Each structure stands twice: as structure tokens, then as C-alpha cells.
Amino acid sequence: MAKTRSIGQVLNNTHAGLANVILRSKELHKLSTSLKNLVDAPLSEHIYVANVRDATLVIGTDSAVWYTRIKYLGPMILTQMQQIPGLEKLQKIEFRIQPFGASASANGSSENHPPSAPPSRPTQEGFRQPNDYALKQALQKISKKIVK
Numbered sequence: 001m002a003k004t005r006s007i008g009q010v011l012n013n014t015h016a017g018l019a020n021v022i023l024r025s026k027e028l029h030k031l032s033t034s035l036k037n038l039v040d041a042p043l044s045e046h047i048y049v050a051n052v053r054d055a056t057l058v059i060g061t062d063s064a065v066w067y068t069r070i071k072y073l074g075p076m077i078l079t080q081m082q083q084i085p086g087l088e089k090l091q092k093i094e095f096r097i098q099p100f101g102a103s104a105s106a107n108g109s110s111e112n113h114p115p116s117a118p119p120s121r122p123t124q125e126g127f128r129q130p131n132d133y134a135l136k137q138a139l140q141k142i143s144k145k146i147v148k
Helices: 007-012 017-038 064-072 074-081 130-147
Strands: 047-053 056-061 092-097
Touching: 017 047, 017 074, 017 130, 056 064, 056 074, 064 074, 064 092, 074 092
Parallel strands: 056 092
Antiparallel strands: 047 056
């Protein structure tokens, strides 16, 4: 029988993958906030940093309209994001269309996109971010493995 652990023990275990997932999620959220501060509304409401890999920043958007608008701003965004500590070596930006409510298989790839999530609903704190749903899904999946 598996040893029962508190959620605090699981979250604080630096050897567990969950701590890395949470850290990575916080980093991407911080970068998304920086990205959104570079552009005006309403564009800022439709974009997010999906990933940073090698020397490439991957920016996601929820529709082709916003994809076109953000793509024109690519050179300016690259220059500004290179000013952020840790991103000095960025070489290029990739753009992806991933509607928040669509499945990852809709565009043939699930790489670097948030999973299918319900539209944002009001909460006491304001509006739920799409990443909240992804984190919830990841925590549920991990908790099922721990309980077994």
C-alpha cells in the first residue's frame, strides 16, 4: 500500500516532477504578463507565452485575427523580450493559434498549447486564466498516480 502524503509534502518535494511543473507554469505566466504589457488592449487579452525553448519564444493566440496582428509586432516584441533577464539569447519568435476552448488536435499538434479548457468564468478573484485549468488538470493527474 502506498504511503499517504499531504499535498504540502508533494508540492515541496523538489525531486518530484510536480515542483518543476509548478515552477515552469509560474515562469511562463510571468513572461505572459511581460508580453501583455508590451501591447495594447484588446490584443493583450488574446495572447500568451506558450513556451520558451532553445532560443525561441513561442507565443500563442486564440484566433487567426489576433495571430495576424501579433505577428506584425514580432520584431518589436523580440527586441523588448530580449531585455528580460534570462531571455537575452532569444533569436526568434514562433506564433501558434490555439483557441482556449478547442482541442489540441484541432490544428494537428498538442505541442506547447494549453489543454482544452472551458471559457473563462467569473470567480471571486476576477476572471479565471486559461492556465488555471491546465494546472488543475495536471494536479489531478498527478494525484491519481500518487494515490495508487
